[in-house]
Amino acid sequence: MRARYPDSDGYVERNGARLYYEVYDNEGPTILLAPTWQIVHSRHWKMQIPFLSRHFRVVTYDPVGNGKSDRSLDPERYMLSEDVKDAVAILDETGTETAIAVGFSRGGGLVTALGASHPQRIVGLVAISPSHALGVPLPGRETIGDRMFSEVKDPEGWDKYNLFHWRNEWRDFVEFFFSEVCSDPRSTKGWDDMTGWAMDTTGEVIAAQSNAPPSHSEEEWRALYGSIDCPMLIIQGDQDRIINPESARILAKMTNGELVVLEGSGHNPHARYPVKVNHLIKDFVDRTHGIQRPTPSWSRGNNRRERVLYISSPIGLGHARRDVAIADELRSLHPDLQID
Amino acid sequence: MTRVLEAKGEAIHPASRLMANESAHIEDESGEHDLAVFQALREMDEILLSNFMLIDEVIEAGQYDLVIGDESWEVDYHLHENPNLKKTSYAWMTDFVGYLPMPERGDREAFVAADYNAEMIEQIARYKRVRDKAIFVGSPEDIVSDTFGPELPSIREWTEDNYDFAGYVTGFDPAELGDRAELRAELGYHPDEKVCIVSVGGSGVGGHLIRRVVEAYPTTKDAVSDLRMIVVTGPRIDPDSLPQVEGVEYKSYVDRLYRHFAVADVAIVQGGLTTTMELAASKVPFIFVPLKNHFEQNFHVRARLDRYRAGRQMEYEDVQPDNLATVISEEIGRDVDYLDVETDGAARAAAMIAELI
Numbered sequence: 001m002r003a004r005y006p007d008s009d010g011y012v013e014r015n016g017a018r019l020y021y022e023v024y025d026n027e028g029p030t031i032l033l034a035p036t037w038q039i040v041h042s043r044h045w046k047m048q049i050p051f052l053s054r055h056f057r058v059v060t061y062d063p064v065g066n067g068k069s070d071r072s073l074d075p076e077r078y079m080l081s082e083d084v085k086d087a088v089a090i091l092d093e094t095g096t097e098t099a100i101a102v103g104f105s106r107g108g109g110l111v112t113a114l115g116a117s118h119p120q121r122i123v124g125l126v127a128i129s130p131s132h133a134l135g136v137p138l139p140g141r142e143t144i145g146d147r148m149f150s151e152v153k154d155p156e157g158w159d160k161y162n163l164f165h166w167r168n169e170w171r172d173f174v175e176f177f178f179s180e181v182c183s184d185p186r187s188t189k190g191w192d193d194m195t196g197w198a199m200d201t202t203g204e205v206i207a208a209q210s211n212a213p214p215s216h217s218e219e220e221w222r223a224l225y226g227s228i229d230c231p232m233l234i235i236q237g238d239q240d241r242i243i244n245p246e247s248a249r250i251l252a253k254m255t256n257g258e259l260v261v262l263e264g265s266g267h268n269p270h271a272r273y274p275v276k277v278n279h280l281i282k283d284f285v286d287r288t289h290g291i292q293r294p295t296p297s298w299s300r301g302n303n304r305r306e307r308v309l310y311i312s313s314p315i316g317l318g319h320a321r322r323d324v325a326i327a328d329e330l331r332s333l334h335p336d337l338q339i340d
Numbered sequence: 341m342t343r344v345l346e347a348k349g350e351a352i353h354p355a356s357r358l359m360a361n362e363s364a365h366i367e368d369e370s371g372e373h374d375l376a377v378f379q380a381l382r383e384m385d386e387i388l389l390s391n392f393m394l395i396d397e398v399i400e401a402g403q404y405d406l407v408i409g410d411e412s413w414e415v416d417y418h419l420h421e422n423p424n425l426k427k428t429s430y431a432w433m434t435d436f437v438g439y440l441p442m443p444e445r446g447d448r449e450a451f452v453a454a455d456y457n458a459e460m461i462e463q464i465a466r467y468k469r470v471r472d473k474a475i476f477v478g479s480p481e482d483i484v485s486d487t488f489g490p491e492l493p494s495i496r497e498w499t500e501d502n503y504d505f506a507g508y509v510t511g512f513d514p515a516e517l518g519d520r521a522e523l524r525a526e527l528g529y530h531p532d533e534k535v536c537i538v539s540v541g542g543s544g545v546g547g548h549l550i551r552r553v554v555e556a557y558p559t560t561k562d563a564v565s566d567l568r569m570i571v572v573t574g575p576r577i578d579p580d581s582l583p584q585v586e587g588v589e590y591k592s593y594v595d596r597l598y599r600h601f602a603v604a605d606v607a608i609v610q611g612g613l614t615t616t617m618e619l620a621a622s623k624v625p626f627i628f629v630p631l632k633n634h635f636e637q638n639f640h641v642r643a644r645l646d647r648y649r650a651g652r653q654m655e656y657e658d659v660q661p662d663n664l665a666t667v668i669s670e671e672i673g674r675d676v677d678y679l680d681v682e683t684d685g686a687a688r689a690a691a692m693i694a695e696l697i
Binding site: 185189309311313323327333339340 | 344353358360361365391392396401411418421456512685689693694
């Protein structure tokens with residue numbers, strides 16, 4: 001079960017493909033949780049949606065190629081310019097005039113392009129482990145983009161990043177790739193989740209996506225990134241095995257963004273360290289929108305009643321009776337104790 | 341849960357209603373008397389995180405001195421992951437330590453369970469300052485003899501090093517229930533009938549066991565002619581959805597069920613700790629049927645009941661009319677030699693916690 005279900009959901013059709021979106025209602029600014037590479041779908045935001053939607057309105061959607069959106073085998077449908085138009089179509093369909101766009105990995109590149117091309121709609125940007133057009137590969141990974149289009153026999157390691165291998169041994173690639181994505185210790189759950197979502201699409205779809213023609217030249221990208229004047233937050237782990245952390249620095253410099261480095265973190269901190277990332281996003285949205293949270297009343301130390309928060313596991317009837325017995329005994333030792 | 345607490349006059353924090361529902365999630369993950377609870381807990385990660393983030397805001401606003409977490413997995417895990425969010429003293433309680441893989445669930449579960457245990461061990465070693473008190477609800481002898489996994493410590497030795505022991509806490513003292521015959525009469529049971537209480541706890545997982553037991557009722561009644569069977573369905577199973585068999589009484593909720601257990605002649609329950617230990621404390625013969633793939637019921641609870649010499653385990657597959665009738669007729673009204681269950685556990689736990697205020 002999910003921690004929170006959308007208040008509304010639906011489809012929007014654009015350029016031959018239907019896109020599935022979800023809206024989590026709330027007052028306040030809208031956060032657009034954008035898609036990443038088609039290898040996963042919008043469930044990769046599962047650790048963000050329940051928290052963010054308690055404070056803001058949240059819109060998310062599945063990319064063409066995975067989740068409840070259509071699959072396309074037309075490489076042109078996966079051009080970045082198409083992805084940007086999809087995002088705008090979602091904003092329009094959900095009645096979202098302006099939003100702060102949040103993207104992860106390839107989604108970091110997407111939201112940057114979205115913000116640069118639609119400054120009137122995007123008022124802030126958050127890019128987590130961003131993959132973008134002006135990034136640099138990790139050492140040893142420089143030629144992978146050239147080799148991925150020719151067949152490699154029994155590939156090992158990053159040679160599995162190969163269109164032929166995706167088509168023939170999708171599961172094998174997925175398991176390898178997410179071992180690199182979820183490289184942080186104690187990440188079995190993230191790996192299980194992500195490999196599961198990856199199996200919702202196919203190697204054929206991802207091969208089509210990887211054949212998408214470039215939508216801009218390097219010069220055009222430079223101009224676009226340089227034109228960004230909305231606040232931008234970039235979150236980057238220094239142990240990322242997918243994206244060179246240097247790419248995040250480049251992006252921060254070009255966009256005048258704020259870079260937060262997560263030491264010891266791999267590629268997907270929003271899944272592995274969600275508390276930190278959620279707080280970073282919320283604080284950024286508050287700052288960007290000048291939101292003042294009310295200051296609760298305060299008691300001087302000696303004026304406070306002794307107060308305990310007692311959290312009782314609610315699975316089944318749990319331990320209600322034992323917790324009541326312990327609370328009673330505590331009150332006999334501290335008669336003025338307030339227990340919530 | 342909240343019904344019991346409110347009945348006792350406890351103040352329920354208003355944020356409780358905002359918490360994502362763990363009970364419903366657990367039911368959603370269950371099959372026919374089958375709950376791979378370790379996997380269910382893993383699948384609950386987003387619910388636990390969501391609840392932690394809410395609790396964190398409640399603590400921030402509340403100027404609390406102390407947080408007590410009785411198996412509050414979300415607080416314990418995420419505080420260790422984010423130790424600088426600790427704002428109060430913190431007491432942690434649990435009645436079992438260590439995820440144990442179910443052999444039927446294969447190597448992957450064994451690997452993952454050991455990985456979770458190793459993470460917990462690392463967290464405690466690195467951040468001793470997070471748990472100001474770690475209380476085991478029980479005694480060292482209750483702990484399983486397993487290790488946390490390959491090349492990991494013995495669960496019992498590690499727990500003895502890292503916990504204080506309160507003894508078990510039932511929340512009631514059988515001696516204070518008064519005279520058995522009087523209580524039995526007060527609760528509406530006749531001296532000349534043999535009372536069998538069937539209870540499956542508060543979640544909706546137990547519906548299949550109820551059906552099996554009710555199916556066995558006619559055969560059992562043949563063997564035990566003065567049998568009276570009362571089935572407590574709990575709040576999440578509708579009695580009208582169950583087979584209506586003459587002689588079987590359904591109740592959706594029974595106030596202070598432990599008093600009924602105390603005067604019963606036999607009980608049939610799942611393998612949950614709270615219920616089985618209520619029966620152990622009252623020295624009532626009982627049959628327990630652990631949920632399949634539920635490591636806590638199959639290993640941790642089992643180890644504790646073995647120590648108290650309490651209860652008779654049946655596998656769900658064996659709960660068939662003829663078998664069950666035989667077992668009930670052997671157990672019903674039998675004298676038992678269970679160990680006494682502590683009655684000072686709550687006071688001991690409270691004394692440990694009180695030092696933190």
